[in-house]
Amino acid sequence: MPHLLSLIREDVANVVEHDPAAKSSLEVFLCYSGLHAVWFYRMNHWLWNHGLFLVARMLSQAARFLTGIEIHPAAKIGRRLFIDHGHGVVIGETAIVGDDVTLYQGVTLGGTGKEHGKRHPTIEDNVVVGGGAKILGNIIVGKNCRIGAGSVVLRNVPENSTVVGVPGHIIFREGKRVVITDPKQINDPLSEALAAVATEVNKLRERVQQLEGSGTQGEPPSESMQRIMEDIDYQI
Numbered sequence: 609m610p611h612l613l614s615l616i617r618e619d620v621a622n623v624v625e626h627d628p629a630a631k632s633s634l635e636v637f638l639c640y641s642g643l644h645a646v647w648f649y650r651m652n653h654w655l656w657n658h659g660l661f662l663v664a665r666m667l668s669q670a671a672r673f674l675t676g677i678e679i680h681p682a683a684k685i686g687r688r689l690f691i692d693h694g695h696g697v698v699i700g701e702t703a704i705v706g707d708d709v710t711l712y713q714g715v716t717l718g719g720t721g722k723e724h725g726k727r728h729p730t731i732e733d734n735v736v737v738g739g740g741a742k743i744l745g746n747i748i749v750g751k752n753c754r755i756g757a758g759s760v761v762l763r764n765v766p767e768n769s770t771v772v773g774v775p776g777h778i779i780f781r782e783g784k785r786v787v788i789t790d791p792k793q794i795n796d797p798l799s800e801a802l803a804a805v806a807t808e809v810n811k812l813r814e815r816v817q818q819l820e821g822s823g824t825q826g827e828p829p830s831e832s833m834q835r836i837m838e839d840i841d842y843q844i
């Protein structure tokens with residue numbers, strides 16, 4: 609709390625530096641409701657840590673009414689959190705957010721409803737979470753990750769990865785394209801069906817090669833398949 613003013617100055621400077629839409633420090637201070645929500649949270653977290661649970665909860669609800677952003681006072685949030693646009697963001701009680709994290713509107717750092725104790729995610733430093741993304745459960749999103757707009761992330765994400773989709777899967781890791789060769793890894797309800805079709809295609813390819821004679825290589829892969837194969841830097 610005693611540092612609140614210096615944290616406010618730091619938050620404003622951070623937004624002026626990184627948001628191309630920001631025209632002045634005064635505009636950021638007055639108009640960025642994502643920052644207002646974080647400043648409310650800092651105060652409420654202090655109250656919570658000093659045993660004033662009900663007051664902290666009531667003020668966090670007031671902040672939600674004013675900003676459309678709900679941050680539980682018990683959540684642990686690092687420095688320079690930037691909630692851009694912000695409406696609909698929810699940060700749960702046991703969530704942990706590192707430094708220099710950006711969340712867009714509609715992001716949920718929530719529970720799955722099946723866990724107790726630590727049941728919300730840990731978001732490490734320098735992560736960007738796209739609009740509407742849901743990160744659910746006691747999972748860890750590693751440093752420098754980017755979570756695509758609209759993704760639903762249910763499993764740990766290693767550092768320096770980009771995740772998209774429902775359920776979320778990694779498309780880039782350490783700057784390299786990731787191609788999932790085992791359909792089960794995509795964790796999709798259709799995985800079983802895809803795996804069965806892939807197995808069947810492989811059997812048919814082998815059978816065709818046998819019928820054509822063991823020396824022949826068969827048809828070359830299609831153009832789209834070739835493009836995918838050329839793109840592959842990293843397989844999981």
Ligand SMILES: CC(C)(COP(=O)(O)OP(=O)(O)OC[C@H]1O[C@@H](n2cnc3c(N)ncnc32)[C@H](O)[C@@H]1OP(=O)(O)O)[C@@H](O)C(=O)NCCC(=O)NCCS
Nearest residue numbers: 693712737738739754755756757758759770771772773779
């Ligand atoms: C995930 C994200 C960071 C990836 O950006 P990138 O590294 O430039 O990746 P690309 O745009 O090259 O996309 C790579 C692949 O992922 C797909 N993809 C990208 N974003 C996606 C998303 N949110 N959901 C599903 N698929 C997505 C692309 O279609 C592309 O697929 P392809 O290779 O089969 O064509 C970005 O697309 C994103 O969602 N950013 C969030 C931005 C946001 O929320 N802004 C709110 C402003 S108000």
